Amino acid sequence: MSAVDATSPVISVIVVSADSGPMLRECIYGVLGFSIPLEVLLIDNGSSDGIPQAIGRGRESDHRLKIIYNHKNLGFGPAVNRAAAQARGQTLLILNPDCMITESELQRLLEILSKEPKAGLLGAVVCDEKGVPDSASYRRDPVLQRALTTLFKRNDEGVNIGGPMPDHVVEAEAVSGALMLMPRRVFEWLNGFDEAYFLHCEDLDLCRRVRDAGWRVLLAGDVRVLHGKGGSSRHRPVFVSYHKHRGMWRWFRKFDPAAQRPLVAGTVWLGLWSHFLLQIPGQLFRMAKR
Incomplete structure (x- = not known):
């Protein structure tokens, strides 16, 4: 690892764990194997499985990894906010511990973010082990009428956008919180996640506030990332x-x-x-x- 990598990360990868299981190790080790100058901030919400500590012992000489231990489960958004406050990269990648991104996928996301005007938040198509996309990758605001349409499986406009996932960059109302890439300045402008959410819907909230502030929420339809939907x-x-x-x-x-x-x-x-x-x-x- 060069001195440039240690002092000037291009990107800060934030992973929140909470008894997330063995996939956490695979996620962290995978990202640390990239050649992109980065840092990884693993913030643990009081796990009892010992895996964050084991990762720390296994990578204690890797200065790109910082582990932050919370003594209790603070919730997803509050944990990300605390990690982001210590981040040094100008771009944040908020990554679920069961999300297995490759270096080429991350490179593509960074390329899109740098080229798209007013991009405030960028997501990818997250898929299961069979390659089936999660409908949450590309969705609309869950206002009541849309939520009822989705609940009763009507053919009108619901929360999820029907049909095949796009294979190119498109504008979206909301993307999956399993993987979100953002300029740090946008995250800080919005004061990060709303900490009144503990788990779930804070990603929808953040996407909405990005749009309300005048930035664009984008989906990289040509980037497909494995999402294991693990542990917690x-x-x-x-x-x-x-x-x-x-x-x-x-x-x-x-x-x-x-x-x-x-x-x-x-x-x-x-x-x-x-x-x-x-x-x-x-x-x-x-x-x-x-």
Whole structure:
């Protein structure tokens, strides 16, 4: 590693862990294998699996890696904000611990970000192990009408954009929070993630605020990144589901015009939390079968 790499990272890669499992090691080691001048900030939300500590021991001589330990789970957005405050790169890559990006994919994303005017946030098409794209890679704001359209599987405009994923750069309302590339100045201008979200929907919130501030949210349709959907969600499904519903309620209250109508807001609140409660028996049953 050269002195330039150690002191002048082009990009700061931020990974949040919370009992994320073995894929965390694969994610971190993969990024550290790149030749791009970078730093990796692994911020751990009180994991008990010992993997962040093992990564630290295995890479203790690599000054590109910094591990930040939280004594409890602060939530995704707050953890990213704390890591970003210590970042030195002028570009931030916010990467899920189960997201396996290659160097060529990252190079392509950096190239797009440098060429696209007013680009504030760039995402990629995240895919499962079979190469099937996640519909969350390319979506619209989840305003009430669209959410209902998606829920009842109508053919009108829903949250997810139907049809094949684009194979080129397109403008989007929202991209997947599994991988987000941003100029650090944009992230700082927006004061980072809204820390009132704990887990889920903070990515939708950030995309919306990027657009509201006059920057563009883009999807690199020609960049396909493996997303394993690992650890934390499988181990604590009720916990994750609770915060997902809580996040949806916050997004609705902040951005959906329908939230200004008390009767509609009350109905949405009742529907969200009824949906959460109805899911719990199935989640507990699936956990018991493992």
